[in-house]
Amino acid sequence: MKLSNSYFYTLRENVKDEDSNSGNLLARAGFVKKTSSGVYMYLPLGLRVSKNIQKIIREEMVKAGSQEVLMxxxxxxxxxxxxxxxxxxxxxxxxxxxxxxxxFCLGPTHEELFAIAAGMKIKSYKDMPFNLFQFETKFRDEPRPRYGLIRVREFIMKDAYSFDKDEEGLNHSYQLMFDAYKRSFDRMKLNYTIVKADTGIMGGLLSEEFQALSPIGEDTIVKCDSCDFSSNLEVAEVISHPVEEEKKTLEKVETPNCKSIEEVCDFLKMPYSKSVKALLMNVDGELVIFFIRGDRELNETKALKLLQGMELNFANDELIATSNAVPGFCGPINLSGCKIVVDREVLKMRNFIVGANEVNYHYINANPEDFKYDVCGDIVNIQEGDTCPICGGKIYFEKGIEVGNTFKLGTKYSKAMNLQYLDINNKLQDVWMGSYGIGIGRCMAAIAEQNYDEKGLIWPVDIAPYKVAIVVINMRDEEQVKAGNELYDRLNALGLDPILDDRNERAGVKFNDMELIGIPLRITIGKALADHKVEVKLRTAQENELVDLDDLETRIKELLAEAK
Ligand SMILES: [Zn+2]
Known part of the structure; x- marks a missing residue:
C-alpha cells in the first residue's frame, strides 16, 4: 500500500465517546469508526486485522476437521x-x-439453523460425527454497549457446531475444538485463562470460557494462589468454615432507624460478618427471601439454579405484603408467608445479628437452630481471601474479556429441534451437540488492550495489518524516492506486502503514524542512503539500527522472527 494514494487517516486527539484504551486507539488509528452505539465500520486497516484473526481461526478449525458454511x-x-x-x-x-x-429476527446465535442443516445429513448413526463452522455477523441488542469492540450490538463471530451419536463422541469432538481454540489464542499472542462457566441461556452440560486478561474485562475470574484452579465468578463454589463459638442466648435489641445491615452492625459495633442479611426477591412471581452473611453478595446464577427458577428481581411492596417480613428489619425467625432460602454458610455461623421482623428491632446471638427454612445451598459470590474449593489455598480475582467459549450442549437442542438418528438397533436416538464461539472484534480489542504504549498500538506480527512500513524521509530527494519505490517492489516480490509512506509529510508525522497504527517493523530511508544503508527498527525496540541494503532481506526476516 502506497500511502500517497490510499485511504488512510489518523486522529491526533483522543476520541471522546470511547471508554477503553483499545476503543480509543483503534478509532484514532483509523481502524474503526463508530456509526451508532455498539455498531462500527471496519476501515481498511481494521478489516485487515480482523481478516488476520479470522485466518488463524479458520486454519485451526480446518485442521481440527471442521467444514465452513455460511448461514x-x-x-x-x-x-x-x-x-x-x-x-x-x-x-x-x-x-x-x-x-x-x-x-423475523437478526440471528443472535445459530444453534437452531445448524441443527436444521445437520438434519439434512443425519439419518443413522453412520452419519456422524461431523463439525461445521462459519464466520457470521451476529446481532444482539445490548442494553449498554461499551468498551469499543468489546460489548457491541453487531459483530462477527466464528461459531462451530459438532454432531455426535453419543456422549463419548461429544467429549471427543469437544476436545478437538478446545485444543483448536488454545492454538488459535496462542497464535494471536493473547494472555488468557480458561475458566469453567455457567451454561446459562445456552443450556447444556459444560461450558468453558477463554478469558483474555485485562483490567477493563467485565468478567471476574476467580483464581487460587497455590493451585491452577480457575473459574468464572458465577459458578465458583464457596467453601465456608464452622465458627467455633459457644452458643449465647438469643436477645431482641432496639436498633433505631438502622435499616441496612451495615448501619445495624456499625450501631452494634459488630463486624458485618457477624450478621445475616435478608434479600427480598421475586422469583418467577413468588416471594423468596434469601439469607446470606452480611458481607456477602447474592449470586443470582447460583440462586436461580438452586430454585430451578427463570427470573429473579427485587420483590415489590405488594408481593412483600403477602408475608410478615418487615423490609429493613427482616429476619428468618418466625418468618412466614414466603419461601425461605439460606446460604449454607449461615448454618455454620454462631451468635449472629438478624432482623426481628419488627420496625427498629434486630436479634443478636441468633443461631441456625432458632429458625426454619425451605431450601439451603451455595448462593453467594466467592470473595478474595476465601478458601480454594480444590486445594484450600487463598482465592484472588483477575478481570477478563471473554474472547471465546465452548459448550457441551448434550441433547437439549436436538430434542427441541427433533434432530434424531437411528442407532445400530434401529431405535431413534437424540443427536449430541456441542457449540463453540469466538468473537473476532473482541479478540482484536483484547489484543489491543494487551499490547499498546503511549505512542499507540503494538500488534503481534501475525495480527498486524502490515508487517513492514517503509518511510521515505524526504520526498523531494529523488534518490530517496527511487530507493523507497525499489524497496517497496522488492518486499512485495518477497510476499511481505509492505506500506510505503510516500506522503508529503514531515518525518515526525510519518513516524508517529506508523507507531500509532502499530506496524511491527519500520524501515527508514534517509541520509544513510548515501552509504547504501537504511535504518531499521522494531516497534518494540528503543533504537534504530543501520543495515546495508544488500543485507536487508535477511535482517528483516530475522527481526520479524524475533518479534514473533
Ligand atoms: Zn487451589
Whole structure:
C-alpha cells in the first residue's frame, strides 16, 4: 500500500465517546469508526486485522476437521420459538417483520439453523460425527454497549457446531475444538485463562470460557494462589468454615432507624460478618427471601439454579405484603408467608445479628437452630481471601474479556429441534451437540488492550495489518524516492506486502503514524542512503539500527522472527 494514494487517516486527539484504551486507539488509528452505539465500520486497516484473526481461526478449525458454511443473518423468529429459546433472548433479540407481516429476527446465535442443516445429513448413526463452522455477523441488542469492540450490538463471530451419536463422541469432538481454540489464542499472542462457566441461556452440560486478561474485562475470574484452579465468578463454589463459638442466648435489641445491615452492625459495633442479611426477591412471581452473611453478595446464577427458577428481581411492596417480613428489619425467625432460602454458610455461623421482623428491632446471638427454612445451598459470590474449593489455598480475582467459549450442549437442542438418528438397533436416538464461539472484534480489542504504549498500538506480527512500513524521509530527494519505490517492489516480490509512506509529510508525522497504527517493523530511508544503508527498527525496540541494503532481506526476516 502506497500511502500517497490510499485511504488512510489518523486522529491526533483522543476520541471522546470511547471508554477503553483499545476503543480509543483503534478509532484514532483509523481502524474503526463508530456509526451508532455498539455498531462500527471496519476501515481498511481494521478489516485487515480482523481478516488476520479470522485466518488463524479458520486454519485451526480446518485442521481440527471442521467444514465452513455460511448461514443467513435474517431468520424466521418462529425457529427460536420452536427451540424454546425465544423468551430467553428477550429484548436482546433484534426483530423485524417482512412485507407480509411475518416476524423475523437478526440471528443472535445459530444453534437452531445448524441443527436444521445437520438434519439434512443425519439419518443413522453412520452419519456422524461431523463439525461445521462459519464466520457470521451476529446481532444482539445490548442494553449498554461499551468498551469499543468489546460489548457491541453487531459483530462477527466464528461459531462451530459438532454432531455426535453419543456422549463419548461429544467429549471427543469437544476436545478437538478446545485444543483448536488454545492454538488459535496462542497464535494471536493473547494472555488468557480458561475458566469453567455457567451454561446459562445456552443450556447444556459444560461450558468453558477463554478469558483474555485485562483490567477493563467485565468478567471476574476467580483464581487460587497455590493451585491452577480457575473459574468464572458465577459458578465458583464457596467453601465456608464452622465458627467455633459457644452458643449465647438469643436477645431482641432496639436498633433505631438502622435499616441496612451495615448501619445495624456499625450501631452494634459488630463486624458485618457477624450478621445475616435478608434479600427480598421475586422469583418467577413468588416471594423468596434469601439469607446470606452480611458481607456477602447474592449470586443470582447460583440462586436461580438452586430454585430451578427463570427470573429473579427485587420483590415489590405488594408481593412483600403477602408475608410478615418487615423490609429493613427482616429476619428468618418466625418468618412466614414466603419461601425461605439460606446460604449454607449461615448454618455454620454462631451468635449472629438478624432482623426481628419488627420496625427498629434486630436479634443478636441468633443461631441456625432458632429458625426454619425451605431450601439451603451455595448462593453467594466467592470473595478474595476465601478458601480454594480444590486445594484450600487463598482465592484472588483477575478481570477478563471473554474472547471465546465452548459448550457441551448434550441433547437439549436436538430434542427441541427433533434432530434424531437411528442407532445400530434401529431405535431413534437424540443427536449430541456441542457449540463453540469466538468473537473476532473482541479478540482484536483484547489484543489491543494487551499490547499498546503511549505512542499507540503494538500488534503481534501475525495480527498486524502490515508487517513492514517503509518511510521515505524526504520526498523531494529523488534518490530517496527511487530507493523507497525499489524497496517497496522488492518486499512485495518477497510476499511481505509492505506500506510505503510516500506522503508529503514531515518525518515526525510519518513516524508517529506508523507507531500509532502499530506496524511491527519500520524501515527508514534517509541520509544513510548515501552509504547504501537504511535504518531499521522494531516497534518494540528503543533504537534504530543501520543495515546495508544488500543485507536487508535477511535482517528483516530475522527481526520479524524475533518479534514473533
Ligand atoms: Zn487451589
Amino acid at each position: 443467513p443473518a435474517l431468520i424466521p423468529e418462529d425457529i427460536y420459538v420452536a427451540s424454546g429459546r425465544r423468551q430467553g433472548f428477550g429484548n436482546s433479540m433484534f426483530t423485524l417483520k417482512d412485507r407480509f407481516d411475518k416476524p
